[in-house]
Amino acid sequence: MELYGRYFRTYRKLFFFAVFFVFLETMVDLLQPTLMARIIDDGIRRGEVSRVLQLGGLMLGATALGAGFAALRNILASRVSQRFGQELREDLFRQTLYLGEGEADALGSGSLVTRLTNDTAQCMQFANGMMRIFFKAPITALGSVILAFLLSPQLSLVLFLLLLVVGVLITLSMRLSYTRFAWVQKAMDQLNAKVQEYLLGIRLVKTYGRHETEREKFEGVNGELEKRSMASQRVIAWFSPLLTLTLSLGIALVLYLGSYMFSRGEIEVGKIAAYISYMTQILSSIIMITNIFNTFVRTKASSARILEVLDSPGEAQTKGESLGQALKVLAFDEVSFAYPAGSGVPALKKVTFTLAAGETLAVIGSTGSGKSTLSWLLLRFYEPSDGCITLNGQDIQTLDPGEIRQRIALAPQKPQLFSGTVRENIAWGRPDAPAKDEEWAARTAMAEEFILKMPKGYDSPLRQGGVNLSGGQKQRISIARALAKRGEILILDDATSALDALTEAKVRSALRRIFPKPMTFLITQRVSTAMGADRILVLEEGSVAGWGTHGELLKSCAIYRELYDSQIGLEEKSYGE
Ligand SMILES: Nc1ncnc2c1ncn2[C@@H]1O[C@H](COP(=O)(O)OP(=O)(O)OP(=O)(O)O)[C@@H](O)[C@H]1O
Numbered sequence: 001m002e003l004y005g006r007y008f009r010t011y012r013k014l015f016f017f018a019v020f021f022v023f024l025e026t027m028v029d030l031l032q033p034t035l036m037a038r039i040i041d042d043g044i045r046r047g048e049v050s051r052v053l054q055l056g057g058l059m060l061g062a063t064a065l066g067a068g069f070a071a072l073r074n075i076l077a078s079r080v081s082q083r084f085g086q087e088l089r090e091d092l093f094r095q096t097l098y099l100g101e102g103e104a105d106a107l108g109s110g111s112l113v114t115r116l117t118n119d120t121a122q123c124m125q126f127a128n129g130m131m132r133i134f135f136k137a138p139i140t141a142l143g144s145v146i147l148a149f150l151l152s153p154q155l156s157l158v159l160f161l162l163l164l165v166v167g168v169l170i171t172l173s174m175r176l177s178y179t180r181f182a183w184v185q186k187a188m189d190q191l192n193a194k195v196q197e198y199l200l201g202i203r204l205v206k207t208y209g210r211h212e213t214e215r216e217k218f219e220g221v222n223g224e225l226e227k228r229s230m231a232s233q234r235v236i237a238w239f240s241p242l243l244t245l246t247l248s249l250g251i252a253l254v255l256y257l258g259s260y261m262f263s264r265g266e267i268e269v270g271k272i273a274a275y276i277s278y279m280t281q282i283l284s285s286i287i288m289i290t291n292i293f294n295t296f297v298r299t300k301a302s303s304a305r306i307l308e309v310l311d312s313p314g315e316a317q318t319k320g321e322s323l324g325q326a327l328k329v330l331a332f333d334e335v336s337f338a339y340p341a342g343s344g345v346p347a348l349k350k351v352t353f354t355l356a357a358g359e360t361l362a363v364i365g366s367t368g369s370g371k372s373t374l375s376w377l378l379l380r381f382y383e384p385s386d387g388c389i390t391l392n393g394q395d396i397q398t399l400d401p402g403e404i405r406q407r408i409a410l411a412p413q414k415p416q417l418f419s420g421t422v423r424e425n426i427a428w429g430r431p432d433a434p435a436k437d438e439e440w441a442a443r444t445a446m447a448e449e450f451i452l453k454m455p456k457g458y459d460s461p462l463r464q465g466g467v468n469l470s471g472g473q474k475q476r477i478s479i480a481r482a483l484a485k486r487g488e489i490l491i492l493d494d495a496t497s498a499l500d501a502l503t504e505a506k507v508r509s510a511l512r513r514i515f516p517k518p519m520t521f522l523i524t525q526r527v528s529t530a531m532g533a534d535r536i537l538v539l540e541e542g543s544v545a546g547w548g549t550h551g552e553l554l555k556s557c558a559i560y561r562e563l564y565d566s567q568i569g570l571e572e573k574s575y576g577e
Pocket residue numbers: 105339340341342343347365366367368369370371372373374413525
């Protein structure tokens with residue numbers, strides 16, 4: 001399988017050692033029935049106790065040796081499969097981090113979690129099995145067939161007929177299993193997506209009293225998983241006993257033929273017993289081989305899903321030129337864009353504007369008008385369908401996305417905090433930032449006051465997602481993180497929406513005093529936030545509805561005037577009356 005081929009080089013030595021021990025163990029196992037036949041025919045039947053003891057001792061010694069080989073291959077198999085699993089998870093996680101936004105949208109986070117957990121576990125299990133039983137079973141089966149044939153070519157006619165039937169059964173079971181297991185994986189994706197959704201929205205579920213509805217939805221996907229798993233298990237449930245039955249029929253036939261041959265003096269009892277013993281070994285090996293095939297088809301489905309992620313082009317390969325110099329001017333030139341996984345309606349239509357270093361642009365518009373989309377395109381998470389975005393006149397498609405992102409500091413609409421201290425969260429975008437920069441960032445974001453009230457100040461721990469903070473506190477730490485990065489472009493995407501008007505005004509005035517001043521995007525729905533900016537871009541259903549200063553827009557843009565009247569103007573008028 002392709003996936004194993006990629007990792008084989010690293011583990012080939014340990015792998016071959018494990019397989020070597022499996023081989024030795026199998027050889028010892030194969031010796032046993034022949035030794036037994038000799039104990040019966042040369043020892044018991046002739047009444048030679050010393051021969052029985054001698055051969056019995058040999059058999060015992062061989063068993064102990066086999067056990068030693070088994071322990072060694074177990075140790076090696078565990079080590080190789082665990083290391084392989086660790087490396088695979090790391091590679092998969094790294095690739096997941098570099099997936100293009102369109103690719104990640106298409107795969108879905110639930111499916112990515114299944115691939116990182118269940119699918120890697122499946123591949124690990126297969127790697128482990130390969131070194132434990134996968135080689136042992138076919139060698140035992142083949143060795144037993146050869147030794148059985150050498151014992152009695154006549155009885156082996158039954159054996160070959162049986163093997164033919166068994167081969168057909170295994171092929172059939174493999175075909176049925178593969179499609180069924182792919183359905184199981186999809187159901188597992190849906191289950192993981194549901195669990196994630198519920199865990200993220202747990203407070204909302206409680207507030208809206210949606211426990212029952214959510215539980216029912218979970219039961220729905222859980223039931224589907226059970227149904228599909230059962231369908232795949234049913235194949236195994238039928239095929240294993242069918243195989244046992246076929247082989248038991250074979251053994252019965254051999255016993256019948258053997259007794260006939262014995263009565264004619266053509267075979268000894270010990271040989272019949274050894275032949276049956278080989279047949280039992282063939283039976284258990286074939287059952288093992290069926291399990292191997294079942295695991296193989298599951299692993300094939302899992303490894304295909306893992307390879308889909310590992311081989312997705314991602315962003316890592318889209319290296320570009322370096323901008324080199326300091327950023328002077330940014331321009332959107334007739335930029336249009338529709339989300340690949342969206343409804344097809346463009347989120348942006350021929351958007352054009354220019355912004356110089358140190359200037360602040362407020363982007364205002366109703367929800368869904370395309371404000372955040374501007375920043376996703378600038379960050380190169382998606383590519384414009386038409387038009388271009390330039391930095392210092394250079395199309396960003398030709399530039400290195402890593403470098404562009406290095407120059408941008410973003411405080412997103414939904415603040416995202418991580419488990420760690422307050423300081424670690426602020427310095428997350430620039431871990432080498434001096435402590436004074438982190439504290440400056442916290443002060444500018446009006447976060448220092450509440451941070452210092454926390455039990456350990458900047459070293460206070462934050463829990464996953466910052467659940468021990470209020471919405472406004474999370475937003476302020478998120479702004480501080482963006483400031484501490486000291487990017488040439490600062491994007492505050494509705495980043496002050498949870499702050500009270502006074503705190504927000506303080507943050508705005510602190511932002512004006514930053515030196516050197518970054519090129520700033522203030523994405524907002526509030527006119528009070530936008531009006532102090534050097535320029536304001538008004539978006540309406542993805543198109544530019546207005547561009548200018550607050551004063552200019554009040555005169556020239558009906559939508560802006562409407563927003564102003566609804567949020568501020570009418571209040572002022574009513575105060576005036
Ligand atoms: N990942 C996505 N896949 C498909 N469509 C999307 C995606 N993200 C946004 N959209 C669509 O693109 C349009 C613009 O979204 P965008 O997030 O830019 O709006 P916005 O102005 O920032 O809204 P808000 O103020 O509510 O945050 C919306 O119609 C939205 O449904």
